[in-house]
Amino acid sequence: MIESLRRSESRFLALFAICTFGLGVAVGFMVRLFNGTAIVESNNGLRIHEWGRESLAMSAATASTRVAVISLLLWLLSFIVLAVSLLNEAASAQGVVRVVASTLYVLSFIAMIAAISAAIVFMMCQT
Amino acid sequence: MSDSALQPLLGAGMLVMLVLFLYLALREAKNSTSLFRYHLFGDDLKENRFTGSLISTNASLSGAFVLILYYGFLYGPLAFPFVWSFWIITQLTSAWTINRTHAIMESHGGWTNNRATLHEFIGLVFDSPQSRRYAGLLSLISYLGLIAAEIVLATHLLEFVLPDNVRLPFSSLARGPFMVIAAVMLSILIYNVLSGFRGTVQTDYAQWLIISVMIVVVGIFVVAQWPFLWSKYTTIFNAPSNGLVAAFFNPDHQGYFPYASFVLSNIVFWGLWWPGAMDQWQRCAAARTRRLSLNNIWGTVGFISLISFGALTFVFLAAGVWLRVKAPDALPSPALLREVVSGVQQWASSDLGRFGGLTLCALTFWGLVCAAMSTIDSYVMTASQALFVDVAHPQQGTTLRELSDADVEKKLLAQARAFTIFIPLLVLVFAYVFSLVSDVYALIYFAFAFMFALLPPLFVGLMGWARPAARDACKRSLLAGGISTVLGYLVLLVGLERALRANDAGAIFKWYQGVYWWPTAVTLIGSIVLWFSWPRGKVTEVASND
Secondary structure, three states: OHHHHHHOOHHHHHHHHHHHHHHHHHHHHHHHHHOOOOOOOOEOOEOOOOOOHHHHHHHHHHHHHHHHHHHHHHHHHHHHHHHHHHHHHHOOOOOHHHHHHHHHHHHHHHHHHHHHHHHHHHHHHHO | OOOOOHHHHHHHHHHHHHHHHHHHHHOOHHHOOOHHHHHHOOOOOOOOHHHHHHHHHOOOHHHHHHHHHHHHHHHOHHHHHHHHHHHHHHHHHHHHHHHHHHHHHHHHOOHHHHOOOHHHHHHHHOOOHHHHHHHHHHHHHHHHHHHHHHHHHHHHHHOOOOOOOOEOOOOOOEHHHHHHHHHHHHHHHHHHHHHHHHHHHHHHHHHHHHHHHHHHHHHHHHHHHHHHHHHHHHHOOOOHHHOHHHHHHOOOOOOHHHHHHHHHHHHHHHHHHHHHOHHHHHHHHHHOOHHHHOOOOOOOOOHHHHHHHHHHHHHHHHHHHHHHHHOOOOOOOOOHHHHHHHHHHHHHHHHHHHHHHHHHHHHHHHHHHHHHHHHHHHHHHHHHHHHHHHHHOOOOOOOHHHHHHHOOOOHHHHHHHHHHHHHHHHHHHHHHHHOOOOOOHHHHHHHHHHHHOOHHHHHHHHOOOOOHHHHHHHHHHHHHHHHHHHHHHHHHHHHHHHHHHOOOHHHHHHHHHHHHHHHHHHHHHHHHHHHHHOOOOOOOOOOOOO
């Protein structure tokens, strides 16, 4: 995988990262929408460490929102990397940009897994 | 919003719309093979009746919704003939501009061949790349402002589906909805970067359909509410029973002169904005021929456009009146759109049941969000072309076509894609700044006013009076227009903000008059500077050294 990342063009890596972060944001927000109207940091005095379906649902909403926020920031960063890689491509120079793009590419998969995990936790709470 | 199914339904619908637009637009990614095809579609835009309607309706529709809603809120239902006449004058001005452009471009190789857009036209007729750069910069600021205003409005609308008590620092914008609209814009950016203007055109048909459905639904709502708003509006506005003259020419009891001022200033504003609108030039240049844009049925002056603008005016004017009747003491605010969605839901739920309430509310919400998406995707490409072609590369070729032909290795195409990415990033900053003020209504006029700075040199060019010796006069006029826009609106927006915070209705109406008239003042200032800088007597024409 590392070798294929090294060979890939940075703009493709950044583009993949953009698409995956986008999915992460979408999944995160949909989880929050299914959990009610507002971000719930603490639910009517219910303590977050107390195990139970309500606290689990509350945690899923909060977690999905945070995943969405982080994904959005990394999404913005990926776009900047894509812009820089396109400019570098025109000047035939790569290097650091490719390393950053590869890092974002890997991070995007982590964000996506986190978002899907939040969604699964949410679905467990609904049953 | 009490139905638990509504929130996920609205959110899922937004996602489906985004996926649909991505699918439609990304099909064109493989065809965006040159700078010309990326920014101006290329030579293969199909001539069908739909393309004509696109030119006339799509690009600026969502900003118009809001302005007309405010007109209804402020001036009542009898403003209808005046507001419809704003559209008609716009359509006539556009037809005149298209015909004049064809005539003037004959001596520059013909518009069908060079496909000059607004800034290139100014650069060509004055033989001045620097003037083209200034014109591009003014348009760029204008479009950044308009997209930012759209983001602020959409954020307030999205609070309907994502209520959030957490606000952005120093701002009235809720954090969650702002993030969602930022995410929507970044999703749109994916196809803007890969497919360019070709992708935008591909999404327009679907967007037009969704927006049209929304207009029909809001239309049904206002017709259903008509007995209520017609019986109540007379408690706020002058009714025909008080005399037709008072009802039509002093509807808001503020006096004949202020209302005449509103009507006249907006006849100038709506009537003259078209020639200075780069997005309309972009579409007309992409269409290649006047057969589409001047089609008698579907074109910009066509029968269908005339009727659809009339229907649009009626629907949103009546929605504005309904809002005012419902809350007579309320001040205009960006939250009005959200109130309309909420009103549709409450009415449909009580009269048509749960399913009817969900359906009509969702169609209204999706239509309004789609209008914002439609504006964002087309304006991002317009701003991108202005930034890359006219601001960054005015010296390399007189038109985009020449610049594209010189780009054999496609390096400029890669750079153009990068420049497109910077537009939404700048817009997010603009949107945050815009969110610091109480109301976005005046900011729409502010953003449009930069287009009015282009009008004096453009009018001279369209009349055939422009010549290379007058290039300095052109540059000074553009600069004066830009500076007067910034300074004038700085004073107006600060004054209006103070009045809004003091809840002083009289002062608000007074400041609005300034907001309405300043675009005209910008054009006048630019015209005066152009007049005094114009070379007199016999002048030897010299080649451009811009």
